[in-house]
Amino acid sequence: MGKIKSFVYVFILVTATLVSCKKEITIKSEVQSAQTNPLPSWNDGPVKTAIMDFVAKVSTEGSPDYVAPEDRIATFDNDGTLWCEKPLVQELFVFYLVKKEAEKKPELKEKQPYKAILENDTAYLKTLHQEDLVKLVVSTHTGMSAEAFATEAATFFANAKTPSGMPVAKIVYQPQLELLEYLRNNGFKTYICSGGTTDFIRAISQQYYGIPPEQVIGTQFKSEYADTTGVNDVMRLPGLASFNDKQEKPVNIWQHIGKRPILACGNEGGGGDIYMLRFSQGGNKPSLQLIINHDDEAREAYYQEKDNKSLNWAAKYKWQVISIKNDWKTVYPSK
Known part of the structure; x- marks a missing residue:
C-alpha cells in the first residue's frame, strides 16, 4: 500500500512539473516571438524591414545613429492613420x-x-x-x-458605432497598435497629432492606443477660465484657436513638444500630414517617415487623392509608403 501511495505521489509530482515546464516553455516562446517579431500583423517586406532597422539603429547604444531616449519622439496622425476615417x-x-x-x-x-x-x-x-x-x-x-x-x-x-454597425473601438488599425507598442518598448514617446479636436481624442487615447491625454495634439477651440457661481472650469468658446492640419501640424508639434519627431506617420487622403513628415526630416538626427496608402478596397475604405500629392511627396522625399493591401496581414483587431 505504501508503494502505491509513493507511486501516486511521484506521478502527481512529475505531472505537475511537466505542466509547469510546459507553461514556462510557452511563456518563453511567446516572449521570444514578441522579441523576434514585434509586428506580427505586418507582412515581411521593405516597409517592415525599414521600421525595424530604424528602431534598432536609433535605440542601440554604440550605434553611430543612436538617439537618446528623450529625443525619441514619434508623432502619428489619427484619422486614417490609427483608425479608419471613412466615416470620420x-x-x-x-x-x-x-x-x-x-x-x-x-x-x-x-x-x-x-x-x-x-x-x-x-x-x-x-x-x-x-x-x-x-x-x-x-x-x-x-x-x-x-x-x-x-x-x-x-x-x-x-x-458608438459606425453606420455599418461596427463598434468604433473595432475600427482601430491592429498593425498600428503593434507599432505604437513596439516604439514604446524601445524608448520612444508616442504622440497623436490630429486634425480632430484635442479633447475628443483625449477621451480614448489611453484606452485605444496607450497614449496619455497630455500627449494628444489636435484642433483647439478658443477658451477661457470661469470662476463664478456654480462654475469653476475652463469654458469652451465658439471659435477655433488652431485648426491642426497641414502646415499647422509642425507649428503645434513645436509648441506642444518643443522638439522635432524623429518618426512621423500619416496617411494620404487630403495632404494633411505631409508637412508633419517633412518637419521630421529637417533635424540633425536620423528620422523615418511613414505614410499609409488606402489601397485595399476589399478590407478597408479605398480612396486616393486626386492630385496624388502625398504619394508624390513620398517618392520625392523617400518616405516609406505603407500599402494596406500589401503590408498588413490584418487591418482590424480580431477581438
Whole structure:
C-alpha cells in the first residue's frame, strides 16, 4: 500500500512539473516571438524591414545613429492613420450632439442642418463638406465647460458605432497598435497629432492606443477660465484657436513638444500630414517617415487623392509608403 501511495505521489509530482515546464516553455516562446517579431500583423517586406532597422539603429547604444531616449519622439496622425476615417468618427459625434440638442430644443428639428441630420444622417454624411463640418463642430463642441464636454465624449464612445454597425473601438488599425507598442518598448514617446479636436481624442487615447491625454495634439477651440457661481472650469468658446492640419501640424508639434519627431506617420487622403513628415526630416538626427496608402478596397475604405500629392511627396522625399493591401496581414483587431 505504501508503494502505491509513493507511486501516486511521484506521478502527481512529475505531472505537475511537466505542466509547469510546459507553461514556462510557452511563456518563453511567446516572449521570444514578441522579441523576434514585434509586428506580427505586418507582412515581411521593405516597409517592415525599414521600421525595424530604424528602431534598432536609433535605440542601440554604440550605434553611430543612436538617439537618446528623450529625443525619441514619434508623432502619428489619427484619422486614417490609427483608425479608419471613412466615416470620420468626429462626424458621428457631431450627429450625436445634434440629436441630443434637438431633444432638448424641439424647435431645432425643423431647421437645417438639424432637419437633414435627423431625417437621414447617413445620407447627409455623404454630402457634408469640410467647411460645413467645421461649422457644425464649432457649434456643437462649444458653449460648455471642459468637464461637461469630456462627459459627453465618454458617453458617446461607450456605445458608438459606425453606420455599418461596427463598434468604433473595432475600427482601430491592429498593425498600428503593434507599432505604437513596439516604439514604446524601445524608448520612444508616442504622440497623436490630429486634425480632430484635442479633447475628443483625449477621451480614448489611453484606452485605444496607450497614449496619455497630455500627449494628444489636435484642433483647439478658443477658451477661457470661469470662476463664478456654480462654475469653476475652463469654458469652451465658439471659435477655433488652431485648426491642426497641414502646415499647422509642425507649428503645434513645436509648441506642444518643443522638439522635432524623429518618426512621423500619416496617411494620404487630403495632404494633411505631409508637412508633419517633412518637419521630421529637417533635424540633425536620423528620422523615418511613414505614410499609409488606402489601397485595399476589399478590407478597408479605398480612396486616393486626386492630385496624388502625398504619394508624390513620398517618392520625392523617400518616405516609406505603407500599402494596406500589401503590408498588413490584418487591418482590424480580431477581438
